[in-house]
């Protein structure tokens with residue numbers, strides 16, 4: 001956005017206690033057509049902002065009568081939605097993290113060039129405009145039913161997460177989404193991208209666990225011709241493909257230490273070097289990553305770089321497992337019934353009260369993904385009653401709560417309820433995957449070999465069947 005030199009330009013509340021700086025910033029911004037309201041203290045800022053809603057707040061951290069970040073925190077809690085740029089004399093990551101946590105949209109390290117001030121102000125005003133548009137279009141941010149991406153639970157078990165999303169989306173900070181497999185981490189990453197100023201850029205999703213380490217590195221960073229056997233021509237990596245948009249790194253805990261070192265450089269220097277190359281390429285992207293692993297413990301034991309963890313987790317988001325937010329289950333069932341029925345052109349079956357009771361009591365170890373697979377099956381079968389729920393739940397509950405020998409999963413014909421062929425194939429497939437993982441002591445590469453499928457296929461099957469983590473860590 002360019003700020004035109006007009007009298008009624010956007011209003012900026014400038015909170016700065018040093019007179020010289022206040023006057024300097026005011027001159028620079030007024031020359032761009034902005035209406036600047038100079039405020040010299042926390043008290044003056046509080047008095048003004050309680051009665052006026054400017055388009056932007058420029059806020060110094062160290063003020064004569066108090067702390068700018070504490071003020072920002074208070075203002076956000078009181079519902080201030082305006083973008084805020086924090087100005088600080090300390091360019092440390094800690095300070096940036098503090099500022100973003102307190103609700104800053106951006107921060108400037110003093111002393112800064114006039115042009116830097118103007119560009120930060122223009123970008124923040126643009127962010128503010130977009131937030132207003134978003135709020136007008138979608139009051140709760142999450143729903144995107146057309147693409148099946150509604151965030152169910154935004155007013156229930158995911159209330160805290162949903163409340164944070166608009167602010168997270170408006171900032172360009174890295175986000176680390178933690179949560180068990182199938183809790184909706186990718187969905188949240190997409191929601192952040194879709195609400196961010198990078199909306200028109202690409203959303204590139206990379207599953208770091210679905211590729212063997214060397215392949216992951218070349219996929220992410222690209223390579224130069226001749227970098228390794230088979231590199232017949234230069235190729236751009238996915239990081240470059242995400243230029244202008246968001247890079248989503250799923251299962252970041254599975255990234256090798258070598259790739260972690262390269263990624264750290266991307267975050268620090270905003271540039272990459274392709275594998276086998278010397279030339280550096282500038283990149284402009286936002287990184288959101290996700291994991292079900294305990295990265296703090298991995299950092300403590302040297303399996304994950306703590307400097308990278310620090311950079312990745314400027315904004316941490318935790319998604320609770322479905323068993324801890326059972327109140328979201330009815331809404332999710334309804335949502336998935338409609339989604340899959342619409343997709344298949346079928347009438348959604350209605351769950352009876354007993355079915356819902358069972359669904360609420362079941363621990364759903366594969367979380368929302370397992371629930372979705374289950375509902376999809378009910379749509380295909382055309383009935384969603386306690387009988388249809390009883391068999392699969394009983395069948396799944398045993399291996400999940402106490403990993404039993406894989407064979408126990410395959411029921412003998414005498415005991416087995418009548419199943420559709422599709423269900424019978426699915427449970428046999430699940431049993432085979434568990435057996436291979438157990439035989440390979442959790443090593444996915446070895447298990448894939450035993451099963452005669454690719455690493456990626458195995459990975460997809462583990463997720464499709466909601467197979468529990470302890471069975472396939474490795």
Ligand SMILES: Nc1ncnc2c1ncn2[C@@H]1O[C@H](COP(=O)(O)OP(=O)(O)OP(=O)(O)O)[C@@H](O)[C@H]1O
Nearest residue numbers: 150151152153180181182183184185186187368369
């Ligand atoms: N709150 C929710 N509302 C609606 N759909 C959801 C919700 N949470 C998850 N889903 C759906 O459940 C499925 C699994 O979610 P997603 O892939 O985002 O999980 P994940 O945590 O990234 O899983 P993994 O760790 O296995 O990659 C997706 O189809 C997603 O759309």
